[in-house]
Amino acid sequence: MSIRERLSGNEAAAIAMKQINPDVVAAFPITPSTEIPQYFSTFVSNGTVDTEFVAVESEHSAMSACIGAEAAGGRAMTATSANGLSLMWEMIYIASSLRLPIVMSLVNRAVSGPLNIHCDHSDAMGARDSGWIQLFSETNQEAYDNLIMAHQIAEHKDVLLPLMVCQDGFITSHSIENIELIEDDKVKEFVGKYNPEHYLLNHKEPIAVGPLDLQAYLFEHKKQQADAMVAAKKVILEVSEKFEKMTGRKYGFFEEYKLDDAEVAIVCMNSTAGTSKATCDKLRAEGIKAGVLKVRVFRPFPAEEIAKVLSKLKAIAVLDKADSLNAAGGALFEDVTSGMFVNNIHVPTINYVYGIGGRDTTVNDIEKVYRDLEEIVKTGDIKNPYRYLGVRGDN
Amino acid sequence: MKDLIEIRWHGRGGQGAKTASLLLADAAFNTGKYIQGFPEYGPERMGAPITAYNRIGNNPITVHSNIYEPDFVVVVDDTLLESVDVTAGLKEDGALVINTTKDKDYLLSKLKGYKGGVYKIDARSISEEALGRYFPNTPMLAAIVKVSEIMSDEDFLNDMIGSFKHKFAKKPEVIEGNMKALEMALKQVEKVQ
Numbered sequence: 001m002s003i004r005e006r007l008s009g010n011e012a013a014a015i016a017m018k019q020i021n022p023d024v025v026a027a028f029p030i031t032p033s034t035e036i037p038q039y040f041s042t043f044v045s046n047g048t049v050d051t052e053f054v055a056v057e058s059e060h061s062a063m064s065a066c067i068g069a070e071a072a073g074g075r076a077m078t079a080t081s082a083n084g085l086s087l088m089w090e091m092i093y094i095a096s097s098l099r100l101p102i103v104m105s106l107v108n109r110a111v112s113g114p115l116n117i118h119c120d121h122s123d124a125m126g127a128r129d130s131g132w133i134q135l136f137s138e139t140n141q142e143a144y145d146n147l148i149m150a151h152q153i154a155e156h157k158d159v160l161l162p163l164m165v166c167q168d169g170f171i172t173s174h175s176i177e178n179i180e181l182i183e184d185d186k187v188k189e190f191v192g193k194y195n196p197e198h199y200l201l202n203h204k205e206p207i208a209v210g211p212l213d214l215q216a217y218l219f220e221h222k223k224q225q226a227d228a229m230v231a232a233k234k235v236i237l238e239v240s241e242k243f244e245k246m247t248g249r250k251y252g253f254f255e256e257y258k259l260d261d262a263e264v265a266i267v268c269m270n271s272t273a274g275t276s277k278a279t280c281d282k283l284r285a286e287g288i289k290a291g292v293l294k295v296r297v298f299r300p301f302p303a304e305e306i307a308k309v310l311s312k313l314k315a316i317a318v319l320d321k322a323d324s325l326n327a328a329g330g331a332l333f334e335d336v337t338s339g340m341f342v343n344n345i346h347v348p349t350i351n352y353v354y355g356i357g358g359r360d361t362t363v364n365d366i367e368k369v370y371r372d373l374e375e376i377v378k379t380g381d382i383k384n385p386y387r388y389l390g391v392r393g394d395n
Numbered sequence: 396m397k398d399l400i401e402i403r404w405h406g407r408g409g410q411g412a413k414t415a416s417l418l419l420a421d422a423a424f425n426t427g428k429y430i431q432g433f434p435e436y437g438p439e440r441m442g443a444p445i446t447a448y449n450r451i452g453n454n455p456i457t458v459h460s461n462i463y464e465p466d467f468v469v470v471v472d473d474t475l476l477e478s479v480d481v482t483a484g485l486k487e488d489g490a491l492v493i494n495t496t497k498d499k500d501y502l503l504s505k506l507k508g509y510k511g512g513v514y515k516i517d518a519r520s521i522s523e524e525a526l527g528r529y530f531p532n533t534p535m536l537a538a539i540v541k542v543s544e545i546m547s548d549e550d551f552l553n554d555m556i557g558s559f560k561h562k563f564a565k566k567p568e569v570i571e572g573n574m575k576a577l578e579m580a581l582k583q584v585e586k587v588q
Contacts, residue, residue, distance in 0.1 A: 006424040118436070171459050175433035176420045178455070274457035362460040 002247065003181040009172035012140040012179055013079065013105040013165070014039035016147035018049055019187035022103075023074035023194075026054040026065030028084060031117070033059070034107045034173065036079035059084040063091035063102075070100040071209045073199030075151065078102070081169060082109035085123045095162045096131030097225065098210055101154030102162040104132075105147060108270065108321075109169035110357045118358020119169040121269070121321040124298075125331045131225050133163040133232055134299040136269040138255075141179045142296075143167040145249060148182065151191050152239040158231040166298075168271040170358065182247060190246060229300045236297055253302035255294040256309060258284065262291030264373035265310065267336055268319035269295045272354070272361050276319075279366040290370050295332065303339030310340060315373040316349040319389070323353045329386045348376050354389035365390045396545055398454060401462045404447040405481050406471035408440050411532030415471070416447035418536055418558060419545075423451045425554045426546045431456055444479055451545055465489065469539050471518075471531050473497060476505040487511045492538045492584065494518040494531050499587050513588040514542050516580060525576035526569065533573050537580035548581050 007015065013036045017025065025044075027037035037055075044053040052069075056062045059080055066076040080088065085106060095102050110116040111123050124134060133154065137143040146165040154163040167173060182190075198207055213221060233253070240251040257277050259265060266276045273294035280290040293309060310316055318337070320330025328334070333351035340347065352369060355361045369389065376382055402419070406412025413434040420432030431450040437443070448462045466489040470481050473495035485491060490512030493502060502513060518534035526533070540551045555577055559570045 006420065006430060168459070170433075170436055174436065175431055175459070176417055177431050178424065178429050271459035274459050278458045360461050362463065363458060 003183065005179050005181050006176050007140055007179050008174055008176050009140040009143050009167045010035040010107065010174065011039060012144040013147060013167070014043070015181065016144045017077055017105070018043045019182070019184050020075075020077070020147070020151065020191050021049045021188070022051055022077045024052045024054065024066065024069035024076040025078060026056055026062045026069065026076065027078045028057075028059050028062050028080065029055045032080070032082050032084040032109075034079050034081050034105070036105055036107070040079075059087035060091060063088040063095060066102045067091060067095050067098065067100055070095075070102050071098065071199065072201045073196050075194040076102050077104070079105040079107070081107040082111050082117070082123045085127060086111055092127060092130045092132060092162070094210065097221065099160040099225070099228070100162060101151065101160055103147065103150040103154055104162065104164040105143070106164045106166045107169045107173045108166050116357040117169075119171050119321070120356045120358070121166075124164070124166050125322040125324070127164070128299060128331055131161060131229070132299060133159075133161050133229075133236075134297075135163065135165050136296055136298055137165060137167040137172070138271055138273045138294060140167070140172055140175075140177050141249075143172065144179060144181070145243065145247070145251065146296075148187055148190060149239050149243050149251070151194070152242070153232065153236050155194060155196075156235045156239075157197065159228050159235050161225070161228050161232060166270065171271045180247075186246060190243070232300050233297075233302065236300075251296060253295075253297045253305055254309075255292075255296065257292035257294065259291040259293060259309060261289055262312075263289040263314045263377060264316070264370055265291040265293055265313050266317050266319060266366065266369060267293045267295065267306075267310070267332065269298065269332065270321070272319060272321070272366075275361060275363060276366050279363045279370065282363065283367065283370055288370065288374065298332070301335050301339070303335065304343055306336060307339040307343040307345045310336070310347060311345040313347050315376040316347055317352055317369045317373055318349060319352050319354050319369070321355045323356065327386075348380070348382050350376070350382060350385045350387060352387050352389040359390060361390065396451075396453070396543075397466070399450065399452040399456070400467065400543060400545060401465045402449040402451070402467045402469065402539065402543065403462050403465040404449075404469045404471065405475050405479055406445055406447070406532075407475070408443045408445050410471050411530060412445055412469075412471045413447045415469075415532035415536045416449050418532075418555075419449050419539065420451070421558050422540070422551055422554045423449075423545055425557070426550055428452060428545075429454060429456050435461060444475060467492070467539060467543050469535055470494060471535050476502070480507070482506050482509040485509065485511065490514060490542050492516065492535070492542050494535055502587055512542070512586065514538065514584055515587050516584045518580065521576055521579045521583060525579060526572040533576040534580035537577040538584040541581050541584050551581075552577060
């Protein structure tokens with residue numbers, strides 16, 4: 001029997017880490033990190049985990065310590081947010097290029113400035129090209145479930161890439177909500193023991209990690225990273241299927257909500273997907289065929305799969321909680337539309353940048369998006385594909 | 396109870412409105428409900444106006460936004476009536492609970508013609524009598540449970556004993572006083588309109 005609980009998203013992530021019981025957690029203990037290391041450090045103090053907790057002096061050191069621990073042959077985890085991730089910048093690329101399956105809980109918050117601590121996805125979007133697998137979570141439940149699945153995905157021999165589990169800062173990280181926890185022994189069995197093939201502390205096989213890698217080799221190593229990201233797709237689905245067998249909770253690359261007969265749909269990630277589902281229900285009661293596609297796996301990006309599902313629609317809005325400031329549209333929008341284009345699918349698609357710096361996104365806001373899509377279906381005229389939702393001084 | 400109840404809390408930093416919203420979520424959770432309890436984080440300063448929210452439902456709750464049209468509003472500090480539009484969006488078939496000793500005329504004059512239920516409670520005197528100190532959040536928690544009818548008094552009190560034992564594991568001497576504050580508040584909440 002699963003355990004019915006009520007937890008904030010931060011608590012849920014910390015409980016997942018407790019049940020995973022990694023060898024090392026290295027994290028910066030105060031803001032801009034999250035409450036997650038704080039909760040986890042109490043498990044360490046109480047002896048409920050065996051983890052070596054390294055309270056580092058900066059986020060750069062947090063990632064460096066995780067790299068050291070993982071290269072040595074241990075299982076390492078960390079948690080951060082916003083500018084904390086920014087300070088890890090140099091090291092997150094090193095983690096992925098050294099093929100170290102570190103797992104991070106990333107609570108999505110705005111990268112300053114001006115100074116803002118609230119939710120948007122600018123931190124995660126900055127890391128989208130760093131070679132980390134990125135899973136997004138609508139709820140505390142999904143943040144927990146994704147973390148439980150993380151090591152099985154990241155440590156798979158065909159993958160060996162670091163992985164970050166994202167959830168919305170404050171909106172889910174600080175909201176108490178219902179959750180179903182998995183029993184400790186089941187998590188332990190699911191996550192399994194970490195048996196790296198090559199590691200620094202193996203005295204029978206002396207190796208060097210991270211030496212000079214110039215013109216003769218780096219390109220091939222990058223190709224291997226790219227291949228691993230492709231291979232991760234299959235592994236993610238396999239692990240998700242195994243997870244469904246244990247919990248009954250089904251996960252894929254994305255969730256399709258009422259898309260079967262939908263004519264207009266919203267594509268988005270994290271908590272706004274829930275608000276979009278509620279809006280979708282409201283509009284369906286009025287006879288509007290609305291749907292939602294919630295992206296769970298952003299890296300690797302399931303371009304072809306998403307394009308195929310969207311092909312039946314008459315108009316689509318992609319919601320980005322970070323602007324790429326490229327005068328063209330947000331990162332999710334560009335990935336979705338390029339995926340459609342290369343798969344020869346051409347459905348009118350518009351982009352909304354929304355919720356920046358914690359601006360609340362309500363059912364009314366989402367309803368406006370669906371109404372705009374209805375208008376595009378009626379007139380066939382996209383007008384402006386790159387829009388802002390709920391910003392003052394617009395329209 | 397309706398299928399979904401939405402509650403907005405107005406308090407001042409340090410009065411425990413956030414904690415009260417989390418305790419209410421806890422109590423409703425323990426009676427089998429789906430819950431959300433979340434504060435609106437801003438610059439956190441003692442005495443600054445703060446807002447917290449609850450959604451309590453019979454079905455899973457997917458909306459993740461603040462609450463703009465609450466069924467109930469709790470005002471933990473009546474000085475906020477001078478500066479915050481506490482009835483903004485409040486449903487006419489809902490109600491407002493205010494921690495105050497002010498009279499009906501004053502209260503109604505601050506509520507912009509709100510036609511729904513208005514309740515008051517003197518959380519200060521209850522808290523000072525039961526706890527010896529001013530912690531308005533415990534009486535206000537009981538008051539909103541009473542007014543919103545989310546659960547019976549008995550279920551609420553039984554559940555809160557457990558919550559307080561957990562919350563005050565390191566200072567069990569305050570549990571009795573907190574329970575007394577809840578019991579007094581359930582009896583003393585008074586309908587103004």
